[in-house]
Amino acid sequence: MASDVDTAPLVGRVGTLATLRSALLDDVAPGQTAAVFLTGESGVGKTRLLTEVGERLRQAGALVLTGTCLDIGDASPLHPVRQALRRLDTDVAEARTTSAVRGLLQVFDEETPGPDGAGALLERVTQGLHLVAGGRPLVLVLDDLQWVDRSTRQLLLYLLAGLGDLQLSVLAAIRAESLRGAHPLRRVLTELRRLRSVRVIDLLPLDRAGTDELAAAIVGAPLPPEAADQMWQRSGGNPFVVEELARDRRDGRDGLSDTLREVFLDRVDALPQPAHAVVHAVAAGVEPVEHWLLAQVVKLPEDELLDAVREAVAHRLLVGADDGYRLRHRLVAEILAHELLPAERAALHRRYAEALTAAPAELHQARLAHHWRQAGEPARALPAAMAAAREAERLHGYAEAHRHWSAALTLAATPAPVPPDGGRPGPVEVDRAELLSHAAEAAHHSGEHARALTLLEELAVDPSGPPACALHIRRARYLAAAGRSAPAEEEYRRVLESADCTPRERCTAAARLAELLLHLGRYAEAGDQAREALDLAADVPGSTSEVVLASAALGFSEAFLGDQTAGLAVMRRALETAERSGRPEDVACAYLHLAELLTGPLNILEEGVVVARRGAERVAELGLGRTWETRLLAVATNGLFRVGQWAEAEKVVATALRHRPSGADAVELLLARCRLSVGYGDVEASNRDLEAVATVLAGGGARHVLPMLILRAGLAMWQGRHDLARQAVQRGLTESRSDDVIVLATLAWHGLRAEAEAAASRTVEVDPTAVRRLREVVERVTRKSEKAGAPVRYVADGFLALCDAELSRLDDGRGDPELWGRSATEWDRRNHPYPAAYSRLRQAEALLARRSRVATAGKLLRQAHAMAQSLGAVPLSAEIRTLAGRARVTLDDAPSPAPVPRPRTAPAAPAAPAAPAVDELAVLTAREREVLAAVAEGLTNKEIGQRLFISERTIGVHVSHIFDKLQVRTRVQATAIFLRNRPE
Incomplete structure (x- = not known):
C-alpha cells in the first residue's frame, strides 16, 4: 500500500x-x-x-x-x-x-x-x-x-x-x-x-490535524467541515487511505476507488473463516460492539471466538478496548456492506436486535431501533426509536433526540412487511402529531431552526395538532431563534390580541415578547411588556418559565434605564429561580441576559466574561451546546475584545464554532469573530463573515442589523472606502428602532469618523446632509443617556467623547488635541485599549498639525503604537507608523504582528490542556487560593466576603495581592490561571 x-x-x-x-x-x-x-x-x-x-x-x-x-x-x-x-x-x-x-x-x-x-x-x-x-x-x-x-x-x-x-x-x-x-x-x-x-x-496513523492537512494539500483547498469529519472517520488517519479518498474527491469521483476496495477486501479475505465472520459482524454493528453481544451474533464457542478476534486484531482490522471492539477503519464497513447479500445483512441485524432485546437497558434503545430498522421490521423499530428519543431528551441530548424523532417519523410512514398470508401491509399505528411536535421542539433546541419551522408547518395542518395560539407561540420562538425578529414579534402580538387564547398562552406570549424586545434594544417597551407578563403570571399557576423570562427582561430594562442595583438584583433572582426549576432554556436565558448586561451597558467586563463562560459550561451540561452555549461564548468573546484580550477571544470563538451553530446563534458568533477580524485587518475573513451574516439576516433579524452595519463601516474605513462606510451608517440610522444609546453612539462615531477621514484624504466629498443627521443623532443620544442608568451613561459618554473629537476634525480640518486627549482618558478609565490607542493617534495628529508640543506627540504615538501592537491591530499600527514616519518620530522596532489565523474548516477536536510545568498558584497563601477560587466562580467581593466571613474591604486587599503575585491585571486573567492549575 x-x-x-x-x-x-x-x-x-x-x-x-x-x-x-x-x-x-x-x-x-x-x-x-x-x-x-x-x-x-x-x-x-x-x-x-x-x-x-x-x-x-x-x-x-x-x-x-x-x-x-x-x-x-x-x-x-x-x-x-x-x-x-x-x-x-x-x-x-x-x-x-x-x-x-x-x-x-x-x-x-x-x-x-x-x-x-x-x-x-x-x-x-x-x-x-x-x-x-x-x-x-x-x-x-x-x-x-x-x-x-x-x-x-x-x-x-x-x-x-x-x-x-x-x-x-x-x-x-x-x-x-x-x-x-x-x-x-x-x-x-x-x-x-x-x-x-x-x-x-x-x-x-496521523492525528486529526495531520489528516486535515494532508487531505487539503491533495484536494487543493481545506475540506468543508462535514467532508473533513467524514475523511477522518473513514480513514482513521491512515495516510494511504487519506490520499486515495482525497484524490477521489479532487477528481470528482463518487464512491470508493477500486484500489481501496481491493486492498481492504484482500485483507479481509486473508482471514480464517471465524475471523472473517467476526469482522463482518462488527462491521454491521454499532461500535463499540461488546464482547457478550458479539458472542450472541456470531454464535462461536468462546475459545474459537477469542482466537478469531485475535486474528482480526493481528491483521489490523479490529481494535479491542475495555468497552468493546471497533473497526480500525470505518471504510471497512462501507466496503463489506456491499459484499453481503441483503438477506445476510438482515439476518445479522436481526441477531443484534434479538440479543439487545434479551438484555433490556435504556441505553440500548437507539441501537435496538437501528438494528430492527435494518432488519426490515419498522413496527419493532418504532417503539425503540421513540424510547431512545425520550431518553436523549431526559439527558438533554437534543441533537440525538432530534435524530431519533426524525427516524420515528420515517418509521411511522414505512409500510410493514407483507404478512405471510399475503394480505396488504399497513403503516405502523402511532400518533403522528405527537411525533411532529416532539421532533420540532428537539430540532429547535439543537439549533436546526429551519427544520423546526418546517415540521411545525406539517403539525399545523394535522387535524389532531395543537390549537392555533400554541402554534403561534412556537412559531414565534422558532422564528426568533432563526434570526427573523420581525415576523416573530407579529406572532406574539397575534396571541396577545386574540380573544381565543388561554391565560397561560397570553402570559407566555407576553414574557417571550418582552425577551424579544430586549434583544432588539427596545428597553422601555421590554420593561413594560415584562411587567404585564409578571401581572399575568400571578394568576397562572406553575408559570415559572414565564416569571424567569419576564424577570430577566425587567431587570435588564431597569438596570439599563436607571437603577443598576435593583436591575441586577432582579436578574440574579431570576437566575436563582431558573436554577431551582432546572428547565434548561430558563437557566440559559437567565445566564445570557445577565452576561449581556454586565459586558454591555454596565461595562463590568471582567465579571461579565466570567459569568458568560460559567453559563456556557452550565448550559452545555444541559444539552444546549449548539444554541445557548454559542451565544454565551459570543458574549464572552465581545467582552474579551473590549478589554484587549484578543488572543483569548480568538480561542473562545474557535471553541464555539465547533458547534456549527445556525440562525441567530450563528449570527452572534460571526459578528463576534468579525470584530476581531476587522481589528486585525483581515479583510477577506471580515467580508466572509459579514456576507454570511447578511445571508442569515435576509429573513429578518433587526437586532443584528446595526452591529453588522457598524462593522461594515469600520472595515470600509480601513480600506479607504469612506463612501461605503457612509452608506452603511446612513442605512443604520434609517432602519434603527433601537433604544440602545450605546449602539447608536457607536454608529454615530463611525459615521463622523468616515466623514472626517473623507475630508482628510480628499477622496470623497463630505456630505453636509449626512453630517447634519449625525449631529442630530449625537444630540438625541446625549438627551437619552441622561435618563439612563449611571453605568449606561458612563459607557455612552465614552463614545460621545469620540464623536465630539471627530466633529472637531470636521470643523477645522485638524482636530482639537484637548478633545482627543479627553477621549483617550475616558477610554483608559474604561479599560478599552483599542479606542484609547485610536484617540492617542488622533491627538498626536492634531498636535503635529498645529506644530506644537512635538515631543508630546511623539510620546503619544509611541504609547498608541505599543497598545496597537499588543492587540495585533495591524491597520491601526500601520496608520500610527505612517504618521510617525511623516513626523520623523522613532517607534519601537518590533515588527507588526500578523493577524491571528482563524480556522475556516472544522477544527480538530480540542486536545486536553497541558498541565503547567509548575504550580503557578504556589505563590499564593491558602486564604488567597480560597479567594481566587471564588473569583473564578464569578462572585463579587461582597459575595466572597459573605461566603468566607470576611469584610468586603479585606477581600479587596486579598484580590490586589493575588493580582500582584500572579502578575495579572484583571479577574479574567486570574481566573484563567486558576482554571489552568486547579487539580482535576
Whole structure:
C-alpha cells in the first residue's frame, strides 16, 4: 500500500524524521552499529518515511544502500542487499566505489550460503561493505522486512552484533499485521529491543490535524467541515487511505476507488473463516460492539471466538478496548456492506436486535431501533426509536433526540412487511402529531431552526395538532431563534390580541415578547411588556418559565434605564429561580441576559466574561451546546475584545464554532469573530463573515442589523472606502428602532469618523446632509443617556467623547488635541485599549498639525503604537507608523504582528490542556487560593466576603495581592490561571 510520493506531501512526521536522523547518524560513533525498526499497519507511511530519511542521510554525507524484501520466502538469499548494491552501481560514478560494489556482487554470484559456508560468506560480505563504504557512514535501508530471507536476517544480526567490525546503521520497515503467530521476526525483535543501540518505533496513523492537512494539500483547498469529519472517520488517519479518498474527491469521483476496495477486501479475505465472520459482524454493528453481544451474533464457542478476534486484531482490522471492539477503519464497513447479500445483512441485524432485546437497558434503545430498522421490521423499530428519543431528551441530548424523532417519523410512514398470508401491509399505528411536535421542539433546541419551522408547518395542518395560539407561540420562538425578529414579534402580538387564547398562552406570549424586545434594544417597551407578563403570571399557576423570562427582561430594562442595583438584583433572582426549576432554556436565558448586561451597558467586563463562560459550561451540561452555549461564548468573546484580550477571544470563538451553530446563534458568533477580524485587518475573513451574516439576516433579524452595519463601516474605513462606510451608517440610522444609546453612539462615531477621514484624504466629498443627521443623532443620544442608568451613561459618554473629537476634525480640518486627549482618558478609565490607542493617534495628529508640543506627540504615538501592537491591530499600527514616519518620530522596532489565523474548516477536536510545568498558584497563601477560587466562580467581593466571613474591604486587599503575585491585571486573567492549575 505505497503512496503516490510524487504528489502527496509528507505530513505529521517532522519529529520522527529528526529522531531517525539522530539515531542512525548523529548518535552513532565510529566503529559502532545502530538500528531502527519501523513497525506500523499497511499504508501508514513507512515506505515514504524510508525514502525521505534515506535522502536526508545522503545529503548529510552517509552512503545509503536501499533494498526491498520480496514475498517469496528463502528462495532469493540476500536479495535486498544485492538489489541495494545494483542500485548503487547504477547511481554512482566514482571509480573506486564502483569497483568495490562490483567485487561484492561477484561474491554473491560465486557463493551461496550453505550449512558450512554461511559464516565465511558473512565475513566476505562484511569486508566488501567496508570497501564500498570507503570510510563513510554506511546506512542500510530495507523495506518490507517481514518478508526477509533467512540469509539477510543472519547478516543483519551478524553486523548488529558488531562481529564485522563495521560502522553501520540499519533502518528497516515492517508491516505490523504480518508479525503474528510464529513469525521469526517476532522473536528477533524481542531480543533486539534489549540492545541500547536498537530502537523499535511503532509508526502511528496521523492525528486529526495531520489528516486535515494532508487531505487539503491533495484536494487543493481545506475540506468543508462535514467532508473533513467524514475523511477522518473513514480513514482513521491512515495516510494511504487519506490520499486515495482525497484524490477521489479532487477528481470528482463518487464512491470508493477500486484500489481501496481491493486492498481492504484482500485483507479481509486473508482471514480464517471465524475471523472473517467476526469482522463482518462488527462491521454491521454499532461500535463499540461488546464482547457478550458479539458472542450472541456470531454464535462461536468462546475459545474459537477469542482466537478469531485475535486474528482480526493481528491483521489490523479490529481494535479491542475495555468497552468493546471497533473497526480500525470505518471504510471497512462501507466496503463489506456491499459484499453481503441483503438477506445476510438482515439476518445479522436481526441477531443484534434479538440479543439487545434479551438484555433490556435504556441505553440500548437507539441501537435496538437501528438494528430492527435494518432488519426490515419498522413496527419493532418504532417503539425503540421513540424510547431512545425520550431518553436523549431526559439527558438533554437534543441533537440525538432530534435524530431519533426524525427516524420515528420515517418509521411511522414505512409500510410493514407483507404478512405471510399475503394480505396488504399497513403503516405502523402511532400518533403522528405527537411525533411532529416532539421532533420540532428537539430540532429547535439543537439549533436546526429551519427544520423546526418546517415540521411545525406539517403539525399545523394535522387535524389532531395543537390549537392555533400554541402554534403561534412556537412559531414565534422558532422564528426568533432563526434570526427573523420581525415576523416573530407579529406572532406574539397575534396571541396577545386574540380573544381565543388561554391565560397561560397570553402570559407566555407576553414574557417571550418582552425577551424579544430586549434583544432588539427596545428597553422601555421590554420593561413594560415584562411587567404585564409578571401581572399575568400571578394568576397562572406553575408559570415559572414565564416569571424567569419576564424577570430577566425587567431587570435588564431597569438596570439599563436607571437603577443598576435593583436591575441586577432582579436578574440574579431570576437566575436563582431558573436554577431551582432546572428547565434548561430558563437557566440559559437567565445566564445570557445577565452576561449581556454586565459586558454591555454596565461595562463590568471582567465579571461579565466570567459569568458568560460559567453559563456556557452550565448550559452545555444541559444539552444546549449548539444554541445557548454559542451565544454565551459570543458574549464572552465581545467582552474579551473590549478589554484587549484578543488572543483569548480568538480561542473562545474557535471553541464555539465547533458547534456549527445556525440562525441567530450563528449570527452572534460571526459578528463576534468579525470584530476581531476587522481589528486585525483581515479583510477577506471580515467580508466572509459579514456576507454570511447578511445571508442569515435576509429573513429578518433587526437586532443584528446595526452591529453588522457598524462593522461594515469600520472595515470600509480601513480600506479607504469612506463612501461605503457612509452608506452603511446612513442605512443604520434609517432602519434603527433601537433604544440602545450605546449602539447608536457607536454608529454615530463611525459615521463622523468616515466623514472626517473623507475630508482628510480628499477622496470623497463630505456630505453636509449626512453630517447634519449625525449631529442630530449625537444630540438625541446625549438627551437619552441622561435618563439612563449611571453605568449606561458612563459607557455612552465614552463614545460621545469620540464623536465630539471627530466633529472637531470636521470643523477645522485638524482636530482639537484637548478633545482627543479627553477621549483617550475616558477610554483608559474604561479599560478599552483599542479606542484609547485610536484617540492617542488622533491627538498626536492634531498636535503635529498645529506644530506644537512635538515631543508630546511623539510620546503619544509611541504609547498608541505599543497598545496597537499588543492587540495585533495591524491597520491601526500601520496608520500610527505612517504618521510617525511623516513626523520623523522613532517607534519601537518590533515588527507588526500578523493577524491571528482563524480556522475556516472544522477544527480538530480540542486536545486536553497541558498541565503547567509548575504550580503557578504556589505563590499564593491558602486564604488567597480560597479567594481566587471564588473569583473564578464569578462572585463579587461582597459575595466572597459573605461566603468566607470576611469584610468586603479585606477581600479587596486579598484580590490586589493575588493580582500582584500572579502578575495579572484583571479577574479574567486570574481566573484563567486558576482554571489552568486547579487539580482535576
